[in-house]
Amino acid sequence: MKLTRLVLIGVLIILSLISVPLFAGDEYPNKPVRIIVPFGPGSGSDVRTRQLVPLLSQRLKQPIIVDNRPAAAGSIGTQLAARSSPDGYSITYILTGTVCINPHLDQQTAFNPLKDLVPLIVTMRTALIMAVKADSPIRSVQDLIKQAKANPDRFNYGTSGPGSVQHLIGEQFKKKAGVQMLAIPYKGGDGTTLADLMGGQIDIAFASPLTTMPLVEGGKLRALAVTSAKRLANLPNVPTIAESGVPGYDETVWSGYAVPAGTPDAIVKKLHSAFQSAMLSPEFREDITQSGAELIASSQQYAAQLLKADYERYGKIVKDLGLKAD
Numbered sequence: 001m002k003l004t005r006l007v008l009i010g011v012l013i014i015l016s017l018i019s020v021p022l023f024a025g026d027e028y029p030n031k032p033v034r035i036i037v038p039f040g041p042g043s044g045s046d047v048r049t050r051q052l053v054p055l056l057s058q059r060l061k062q063p064i065i066v067d068n069r070p071a072a073a074g075s076i077g078t079q080l081a082a083r084s085s086p087d088g089y090s091i092t093y094i095l096t097g098t099v100c101i102n103p104h105l106d107q108q109t110a111f112n113p114l115k116d117l118v119p120l121i122v123t124m125r126t127a128l129i130m131a132v133k134a135d136s137p138i139r140s141v142q143d144l145i146k147q148a149k150a151n152p153d154r155f156n157y158g159t160s161g162p163g164s165v166q167h168l169i170g171e172q173f174k175k176k177a178g179v180q181m182l183a184i185p186y187k188g189g190d191g192t193t194l195a196d197l198m199g200g201q202i203d204i205a206f207a208s209p210l211t212t213m214p215l216v217e218g219g220k221l222r223a224l225a226v227t228s229a230k231r232l233a234n235l236p237n238v239p240t241i242a243e244s245g246v247p248g249y250d251e252t253v254w255s256g257y258a259v260p261a262g263t264p265d266a267i268v269k270k271l272h273s274a275f276q277s278a279m280l281s282p283e284f285r286e287d288i289t290q291s292g293a294e295l296i297a298s299s300q301q302y303a304a305q306l307l308k309a310d311y312e313r314y315g316k317i318v319k320d321l322g323l324k325a326d
Contacts, residue, residue, distance in 0.1 A: 028088050028267050032063040035257070036084075036092040038077025040070035043189070044210060045093050045255065048123065051287060055278035060270075073161065074098035075106065082116040086262035088271060094119070095255040097165045100310040104318040105163045114311060118263055119303035121275045122256040126293040127228030128169060128206040129213070130241065131221045133197060141177075141225050141244035144204070148179035156182040157204040158193035163323045166193070166206045168314065169227055169251045171321060173206075177246045197221065209235070209292025227251040232292050254296070254310075256303055272300045 035053075039045045046068060053064045069077030074097060081092030099113040111117075130141070138144045148155050159167035167183055174181055184202050186192045190211040197205045198220050205212075209232060215221040216235075225241045226232055229250040241249040257275060259268060278284060279297040288295040298306075 028270060029060055029062045031089065032065050033060060033088070034065045034067050034090050036067045036069055036077050036081040036090060038069050038071075038074035038081075038093065038098055041068050043070070044208065045074075045095065048255070049093055051284060052275070052278050055281055055284060056274055059274040059277055073102055073164070075102045078102070078113075079111050081258070082111045082113070082260055084260050086260040086264075088259060088263055088267035091120070091257050091259055091271065092117075093255065094258045094307075096253040096310060096314070099258075099307060100314045101163055101165065101168065101318065103311070104315045105324055113258075114308055116261050117258040117307075118261055118268060119307050120257045120259060120268065120272050120300060121279070122254050122296045122298040122303045122306055123275075123279060124288050124293040124295050125228075125252045125254045126208060127226040127232060127252050128166065129209055129216070129226055129235075129238070130173075130224045131194075131197065131205050131207060131212055131216065132203065132224060133200060134220055134222050136203070136222060138203070138224065139222070141239075141241055141246065144224065145177050145179055145245060148177075148181060152180040153182075155179075155203045156184050157206065158184050158186055158196060158202045159206075160189055160193065161185045161187065163318060165253050168317055168321075169206050170204075171317070172251055173227075173241065173246065173249065176249050194221070213292060233289070234292055254306065256296075256298070258303075268300065 035049055037046050037049050046066065049066055053066060057064045069080055071077065078092055078094065078098045081090055084090035099117065103111060103113060132138050138147065157170050159170060161167065162185055170181065170183060181204070190207040193205050194207055194211060194215060196202050206227065212221065212223065213235070216223045223235065223238045225239050225244050226235065227241055229240060229242060231238065231240055259271065276297050279295065285295055
């Protein structure tokens with residue numbers, strides 16, 4: 001009899017222990033959820049997140065608050081999110097630069113995204129467009145390679161600063177094409193770089209389709225190639241850099257969302273399901289396609305694998321170039 005009672009008590013204790021995370025997941029969310037965007041209002045990250053907000057709110061049945069924290073190329077907001085309470089009420093927008101490059105540039109204040117964040121989902125992957133001024137004598141990637149080899153100190157390209165995605169993508173092009181080009185840093189985003197490209201202050205730019213395509217269609221810029229392994233659906237006549245004489249070149253940027261490490265699995269699964277469902281909705285899918293990006297809406301496993309692979313790959317590039325934060 002005593003043994004039976006002890007067994008029963010043991011079962012009740014075990015059930016009480018495992019019920020906490022289950023109930024926490026079932027009850028979540030019961031208050032507004034915050035999404036930290038580590039860039040300012042009106043940025044691409046902000047626009048994409050605000051497009052998702054009403055779709056997410058419908059699925060989570062709670063208000064979604066966008067918290068813009070622009071500073072230090074996205075590092076400040078991302079670090080804030082990584083150090084937030086792991087209760088599912090703080091989510092952060094992540095992208096290649098903030099979680100795969102920035103942590104390698106500033107070793108003192110950087111966090112480790114592989115340890116401090118749990119990726120929820122990869123939203124999309126985007127190629128950059130390699131562009132020149134509309135009246136530039138450079139008419140193709142092969143033109144550029146030939147002229148750059150003949151005149152090693154002649155050409156430059158604009159970036160969003162040392163260690164930016166544009167900078168590293170440009171450096172990878174130089175390495176694989178065997179050419180020299182000077183990187184010109186800008187403090188602004190694509191807008192500042194493209195303005196100087198149109199003005200003739202720089203020769204080349206690697207910029208997002210969202211900002212570049214309207215200028216190409218308006219006859220102000222010429223698209224030489226795209227940085228991805230395959231052509232963009234809405235720019236079918238623009239070749240890839242790889243097929244333009246630089247075999248194996250494939251550089252894209254990606255974005256997604258993550259929560260702090262330690263967030264209960266039940267909550268992570270619920271959030272992933274809500275994000276994926278919202279991203280696969282017709283209205284969001286159409287907008288992504290029109291912008292020239294590729295919708296991914298990935299599994300959580302894929303997001304974790306991609307973060308690890310690109311964190312390690314870009315870490316090596318940053319080290320090889322000897323880059324550090326300003």
